[in-house]
Amino acid sequence: MRFVIIGLAAIVLLAVSVSHGTAFSHSGGTDSQGCHHNWADGSGTYHCH
Numbered sequence: 001m002r003f004v005i006i007g008l009a010a011i012v013l014l015a016v017s018v019s020h021g022t023a024f025s026h027s028g029g030t031d032s033q034g035c036h037h038n039w040a041d042g043s044g045t046y047h048c049h
Contacts (some may be wrong), residue, residue, distance in 0.1 A: 035048035
């Protein structure tokens with residue numbers, strides 16, 4: 001039973017860490033299509049995620 005709980009905890013931790021990285025992989029400022037201008041490098045290029 002203890003191994004089942006540890007296994008479930010590991011799965012939950014993995015799922016949270018993967019989704020957290022995906023959800024916060026960009027600082028924001030994207031439009032409804034998930035695109036933005038890249039002003040950080042000075043180019044202003046428009047790209048999508």
